[in-house]
Amino acid sequence: MDGTVLVADDDRTIRTVLTQALTRAGCKVHATSSLTTLMRWVGEGKGDVVISDVMMPDGNGLELLPKIAADRPGLPVIVISAQNTIMTAIQAAEAKAYDYLPKPFDLPDLMKRTARALESSKQSAPAARAAITDEVERPDELPLVGRTEGMQALYRLIARVMNTDLPVLISGESGTGKSLIAKAIHDFSDRRNMPFITITAGDLQDIEGPARVLARAKGGTIMIDEIGDIPAEIQARIVRMMDSPGDSTPRFMATTQRDLTSAMDKGEMRQDLYYRLSGAALNVPALRERVDDILLLAEHFLARAEREGAPKRVLSKDALELMRVYSWPGNVRQLENAVRRLVLTARTDEITRAEVDSVFGNQPEVEPALGGQADTEKLSAAVARHLRRYFDLHGNMLPPPGLHARILREIETPLIEISLEATGGNQAKCADLLGINRNTLRKKVTDLDIRVTRRRKLM
Numbered sequence: 176m177d178g179t180v181l182v183a184d185d186d187r188t189i190r191t192v193l194t195q196a197l198t199r200a201g202c203k204v205h206a207t208s209s210l211t212t213l214m215r216w217v218g219e220g221k222g223d224v225v226i227s228d229v230m231m232p233d234g235n236g237l238e239l240l241p242k243i244a245a246d247r248p249g250l251p252v253i254v255i256s257a258q259n260t261i262m263t264a265i266q267a268a269e270a271k272a273y274d275y276l277p278k279p280f281d282l283p284d285l286m287k288r289t290a291r292a293l294e295s296s297k298q299s300a301p302a303a304r305a306a307i308t309d310e311v312e313r314p315d316e317l318p319l320v321g322r323t324e325g326m327q328a329l330y331r332l333i334a335r336v337m338n339t340d341l342p343v344l345i346s347g348e349s350g351t352g353k354s355l356i357a358k359a360i361h362d363f364s365d366r367r368n369m370p371f372i373t374i375t376a377g378d379l380q381d382i383e384g385p386a387r388v389l390a391r392a393k394g395g396t397i398m399i400d401e402i403g404d405i406p407a408e409i410q411a412r413i414v415r416m417m418d419s420p421g422d423s424t425p426r427f428m429a430t431t432q433r434d435l436t437s438a439m440d441k442g443e444m445r446q447d448l449y450y451r452l453s454g455a456a457l458n459v460p461a462l463r464e465r466v467d468d469i470l471l472l473a474e475h476f477l478a479r480a481e482r483e484g485a486p487k488r489v490l491s492k493d494a495l496e497l498m499r500v501y502s503w504p505g506n507v508r509q510l511e512n513a514v515r516r517l518v519l520t521a522r523t524d525e526i527t528r529a530e531v532d533s534v535f536g537n538q539p540e541v542e543p544a545l546g547g548q549a550d551t552e553k554l555s556a557a558v559a560r561h562l563r564r565y566f567d568l569h570g571n572m573l574p575p576p577g578l579h580a581r582i583l584r585e586i587e588t589p590l591i592e593i594s595l596e597a598t599g600g601n602q603a604k605c606a607d608l609l610g611i612n613r614n615t616l617r618k619k620v621t622d623l624d625i626r627v628t629r630r631r632k633l634m
Contacts, residue, residue: 176286178223178293182206183213184255185231193226196282197289210234217247224273224292226285229256229263237263240270251292255280261320261330261356265363268334275334277327284575320475321468324574324581325460336455337364342417343428344402344452346435347459350506353430354400356459361396366426369395376405385416394423402452403433403444410445417451427452462503462510464561466589469498472507476514485518493528496626500592501535558586588623591616600628 180202182193190206197204205221207213210231216222225243227236240252251273256263267275273295274288321327336343337360345353354373361371372391378384388397399405399413417427429452438444462469473490481487490498503509516534517526562582566574591609598604602620606613620627 176200176202176290176293178296179203179205179221180289180293181213181216181222181225182227183210183225183231183236184208184228186228189228189255192282193285196286200286200290202289202293208232210236210239214239214242214246217243217250220247222250223296224289225250225252226289227252227254229254229258237266237270237272240272244271249296251296253285253288253292255285261333261359264327264330264334265337265359268337269363275331277322281575281577283577320471321465322471323460323465323467325465326468328574329457329459332455332457333360336360336457339455340424340426341454342426342452343455343457344435344449345428345430345457345459347430347432348461348506349432350508351459351461352507353459354398356457357396357398357428357430360428361398361426364396364426366395369393371396371398373398373400375400376409379409379412379416385412389416389421389423389425392423392425394425396426396428399427399429399452401431401433402429402448403431403435403438407443407445410448414445414448414451417448462506466499469503469510470495472510473498473514476511477518480515480518486521486524488518488521488524488526490526490531491528492626493628494526494531496628497528497531497535500589500596584623587619588625591619591623592625595620595625595627602627 176197180193180197182190182197182204184190184193184206185208187208190208194204194206205216207216208231210227210233213225213227217225227239229236236254240254243250243252253274253276254263254267254272255276255278256267257278263277264275273292276285276288321330333356343357343360345356347353358371361367370391370393372388372395374388374397378388402410402413405413433444435444435449439446439449462472470490473495477488477490498510505512513531513534517530520534521527521530591605594605594608595602598608602616603613606616609616619625
């Protein structure tokens with residue numbers, strides 16, 4: 176790499192790591208813990224790329240992006256942030272950031288993005304970037320929280336398609352937040368001041384249904400709920416409605432729990448409708464595929480309940496561990512309902528493992544609905560489906576390096592945790608069950624930071 180990089184972060188360790196890595200790569204680096212200093216450097220014409228944190232002691236890095244664009248049109252800014260929510264990704268996109276990465280970031284990945292930004296800075300002619308001037312309410316109630324790679328990739332993809340006219344197809348199991356994502360895309364898009372309407376098959380039953388829907392939308396967004404469950408006759412009306420929208424063309428979005436490619440093979444989904452709707456395909460991971468986000472989500476729901484007047488509650492470590500190993504067939508919606516119940520029933524400020532166990536014992540059994548394959552699908556097929564979705568979420572970019580080790584860790588950790596749970600924490604029995612040496616198991620438990628709790632199994 177060749178160029179000068181301006182780094183702004185109040186974490187000394189991050190400044191040091193980035194300075195050393197970029198210097199070794201051939202860059203000149205100016206690092207600071209102050210946005211004021213960063214803006215002075217930008218005003219002086221220094222730097223070919225900026226890497227900036229969001230929350231700094233003297234301000235918000237995102238709020239300075241319009242000024243950087245005005246002072247130095249075309250200067251790429253890479254935003255890094257520990258605020259791992261969809262809102263940060265959306266705000267970064269709206270402020271015309273060149274790229275956005277959550278903390279903790281993958282250093283080789285950031286280096287690749289910086290190299291692309293430097294190349295872009297050299298090749299592209301400076302062009303002024305318009306800042307968004309109309310204010311939009313920024314609700315912090317959206318439970319679209321997550322720092323796992325799958326969720327962060329989803330956030331970046333949402334930010335990219337947000338201000339396009341592409342139809343959006345959002346798939347995922349019940350309770351993953353598909354409708355929330357559709358509403359978020361609308362609320363932070365250029366159509367934000369137009370209507371957002373959700374329709375089902377009932378809205379299109381008669382021949383005048385499409386006309387009424389288009390009249391209600393007024394060029395805003397039409398979200399079709401559970402498109403895979405809509406009869407073929409009404410699917411044909413949706414196709415005609417999309418092809419002849421009238422004077423004010425709305426944006427179309429749809430949600431589905433079903434595997435629509437399988438539905439097409441069975442003749443239950445029209446191919447022409449599927450291809451019209453899947454201009455941008457978003458898949459929302461199930462909660463069991465993002466267990467590292469459970470604590471973030473639980474804390475989000477606990478804080479919301481407190482704001483609504485409920486007592487302040489915290490989860491004990493044992494309670495959180497039980498929540499991590501639970502299968503969550505009802506996904507984020509089930510987690511939210513469980514947390515709300517725990518807030519009301521907990522006897523003290525700290526929610527115990529026994530209280531969590533009691534609530535889970537009364538949870539309804541809900542089978543995952545996507546594709547209807549939960550009981551029959553082979554593990555290899557499930558893994559292949561997950562990996563294809565993981566690659567698809569990165570669009571035309573490759574995932575960060577080290578994929579093999581990350582995937583093995585994703586599989587190995589729950590395998591050992593569940594095996595330990597099944598053997599009551601007896602490592603000798605667990606090693607025998609897994610078919611590995613006991614010392615090997617101990618090392619893996621340490622390396623993977625797995626909590627071992629000895630208890631008597633009632634079985």
